Amino acid sequence: MTRKADLQIQNEAYVMQVYSLFSFLFLVGYTSLVFAQGNIIIDEKFDDWDTSLPTYTDGLDTPNGIDLIEMQASNDAEYLYVKFTIDEDVALGNMLVDHTIWLSIDADNNPSTGFAEQSGYGTELSINFNGHFGLYNVPNPDVQVTLGEMGLQMAPTVTSSTFEVAIPRDLRLDGVNDLFSTNTIRLVIHEDQGNDRMPNIGEIFFYTFDNTPVDPKTYMDLAKEDPSHLRAVAYNVLRDDAWEPAGLPSTERIIKALDGDIFCFQESYQTTIQAAKSYLDTWLPLNNGNGWYAYKDGGGRLTCSKWPITTTWDLNRKVALLIDLPASYPKDLLIINGHLSCCNNNISRQEQVDEFAAFVLDAKTAGGTISLPDSTPIIFLGDMNLVGFSQQLETIITGNIQDEATYGQRGPLDWDGSDLMDVRPLHLDSQLVFTWRDLQGDGFPPGRLDFLFYTDAVMDQMKAFILQTTRMPASLLAQYQLQSNDTEISDHLPLVVDYAFKSTVPTSQDEKIDVDIQLYPNPSGGVLFIETKKEIEHVLVRDMLGRKVMNAPTHNHRLDLAGLAAGIYVVEIKVKGRRAPFISNIQVE
Secondary structure, three states: OOHHHHHHHHHHHHHHHHHHHHHHHHHHHHOOOEEEOOOOOOOOOOOOOOOOOOEEEOOOOOOOOOOEEEEEEEEEOOEEEEEEEEEEEEOOOOOOOOOOEEEEEEOOOOOOOOEEEEOOEEEOEEEEOOOOEEEEOOOOOOEEEEHHHHOOEEEOOOOEEEEEEEEEOOOOOOOOOOOOOOOEEEEEEEEOOOOEEEOOOOOOEEEEOOOOEEOOOOOOOOOOOOOOOEEEEEEEOOOOHHHOOOOHHHHHHHHHHHOOOEEEEEOOOOOOHHHHHHHHHHHOOOOOOOOOEEEEOOOOOEEEEOOOEEEEEEEOOEEEEEEOOOOOOOOOEEEEEEEOOOOOOHHHHHHHHHHHHHHHHHHOOOOOOOOOOOOOOEEEEEEOOOOOOOHHHHHHHHOOOOOHHHHOOOOOOOOOOOOOEEOOOEEOOOOOOOOEOOOOOOOOOOEOOEEEEEOOOOEEEEEEEEOOHHHOOHHHHHHOOOOOOHHHHOOEOOEEEEEEEOOOOOOHHHHHOOOOOEEEOOOEOOEEEEEOOOOEEEEEEEOOOOOEEEEEOOOOOEEEOOOOOOEEEEEEEEEOOOOOOEEEEEEEO
């Protein structure tokens, strides 16, 4: 018997022991509790994937295309989570980079049932990410279902070499049979064009659901934590559907429940400024002698504010507005309501974000189109349609303008010389971050299309959440006089963030004081040591193409670089008390 076969038998024996233990736990009455293994959130960050989770690392191979590198699995009471890494950036859900990546699941841990995907696997569900469909084999073979019908979640929507996926555990795609009929499953990822598989043929990657009892989940309350916080809301209303007679009752309930200070709507094409102001004056009346202030540009971007809008700038698929805040706030506010080009319009979207970065850089500098007082808070929010190259997201955050000949020199966008902050609000039950889901039946999975960025040098993010009434408990719906289907009037969900303004702003020079980070040895043939008196928050290593090759644990002062190919790499170190990361090149020999 080979060592590999012996290991497989040992794994199967261990799985059956664990399965028997969980079966016993169910029998003694734990089934009424909520279960969870880890706190996995499909949010594009990946730092919640602990190295202790079940992991398969692919051996050295040379496929004819994309190389599969690693996958992990986890679960909670609602979802099976799978994370995987490949050797190049692709857009998982479209054809920006050609690929045929599948995730196949032997959901009953029985290789003799389902589709014979490879030795040791009889898969009940195979998911084609690029094709937006799955092949379901219970009870009939190759029944095609869309990713939307599966309720599948995946991130990011932009190009990446790492992806995370969530699949509901209660799937009954035929309406009768449970997909996950046992507590142990087998997972395989395959890329058919390059003929790479993970695990390789002859190996098996088992995963056993962890059903450890935990407390029932809690839901975030909708109200501000402090009345002085400024609440901004971004909401795409789906071609005026929220303003149509059939949608108005739901819109009224949503607006009242959120009680925002500034609402930035997208796709309000036909709704007039006067109509929107009339609605808000009725739903959220103000005692200021004027009521709500509103502005709408030619692209359907409608902004409603409790406070006067003193100046506006109509930009390419964006509108910038200067809000005259009360004296209780240290500065006025520049808010930019955006609705960037959709779908495969990568060139147009990059032009639009280049223009955004140039506008903010101009606003921070005396002269030009706009000159803001130093440390004026800036918010950029709306439907960004970021479904293409990740460079567009990077430009918004870092100010890394691509067309400098047209839009001027790139530069950091926050007042202290650091990046803008990308808010990633969660749904009220703190599990999911998607803001759009397919209501038209096109098959696309839910995704994070709506964003909110801000200058965190001068503002602190407080409460932040995504409102989806279909996920809210009856008690919370009743508390805010909402109905379960209210947010079904649009395929986008309202994005809500509260802010507190800082009274003082650190400068980049202040933050550089007493950081004193040293890396040695450099060049390094194996271990790189980080010497600093500051508390390390995270360490990131990128190759010269900007791809992440290592995301080190928090507080790590020792990096094992032995697995990296020889060459130059960029090390980013975030320490406590310094807003911008320390960046240095190191050479691996």
